[in-house]
Amino acid sequence: MLIADLHVHSDHSNDGLDSIKALIAAALEKGLNCISITDHNTVNGSLEAIEYVEEEGLPILIIPGVEISTSDGHLLAYGITEDVDPGMSMKETAIAVKKLGGVTAMAHPFQFYRHGIVRFWKAIDVVDAVEIFNAKFYIGLCNVMSGIIAEKYHKPGIAGSDAHSRSAVGYGITVIDAFDVSSALHSIKKGKTCVKGRRIPISLQIRTTLEKLKRG
Template identity: 40%
Template sequence: MMLMLRFDLHVHSNFSKDGLSSVEDILRAAAAKGLAGLAITDHNTTAGGRRALEIVDKVAPGLIVIPGEEVSTKQGHLIVLGITQDIPPGMTVDDTIKEARRQGGLVVVPHPYNRPRHGMNIPEGADAVEVYNSRYILGMHNRMARRGAKARKLPEVSGSDAHQASLVGSAITLIKAEKNPKAVLEAIKEGKTGIDVRRTPLHIYALQMANGWAKKLRAFFIKISK
């Protein structure tokens, strides 16, 4: 039966270096907010998504988990949904997309055009575009993303880009599909999507940025002290 499902398609756990919350807490938050499912898209690893698949039936029965990865390509970030094998960072966009296809993954362009956040122009071969990212302080890049998606006639999705459990569900993709992962991914590719969004509060975004820089500085000083 076709339903209008509520998904957050861009979530980071503490398997990302800048993630603050455990997979368990993220799944509980998604269930508490009434989501049908979510995608765990940690930076350069599918470990968070794989962990979610292992425990979701115990922690949040009925929640759909789409494992994925936000891959750091040479040109910027790409999200690949529906994969459980890591795609290594540092490859070209074309090679990253080829590897995504080999694994049967769906390619989403997150926060496009925003260079400071590793956004890229929308490449050939993308399946969908994140036209709303709740962590944008200004709306300019979201508007640019939507114009780019419409110009290329690509499906539109949104994501919270949450790095802590409390912000899961800040940006929702509405997906018309049967309630199973394969149907959800097919519906996204076919453009059976809508969005329901709100912006991450500025003070929380600032705290997340500060935490990320603190982790990078700690890693740097540990490295040079060896």
């Protein structure tokens, strides 16, 4: 059984504060045995994590991942080790990821307040899963709405911390009935997942934002 945080940003993202090494140490400390580094529009963080864990022989599975900026919002992609261009529609992006053998999940669908619902309908038929718990959310209602819609469209749910610093790792957990990357991808698609988490404390979110501002 994998205890995974499927949404983590490293310093390969322009807004991520911590190194791969620090994030993996945090994940292990928090009892996770699986993590996906999902930097904005680059798989480089994931590739570094895979290499690092292999070199050090650490007891944690890395699912390669990336969070792609589409014209309809953010799309999480798992199981791909090459970049997909940002800026396409979510539908086009999801198709491109699938061609590479990856699995997709719509990230925090209702964060795009005004256009959220419209965007959601445009791609719900092509994505494999929906992020129904995002620990960064200030408004729990967005997660509730994502959960309701995922259920209505029979889409499996996943959770992620959307951590941009090591202290936020592990706030969103997906328990996956799997033991390696390919069985994890299969289980995400089949909904053999269980989602749990708690929201990142507001004090920690503020600290992270201040730190980001300080670093420019």
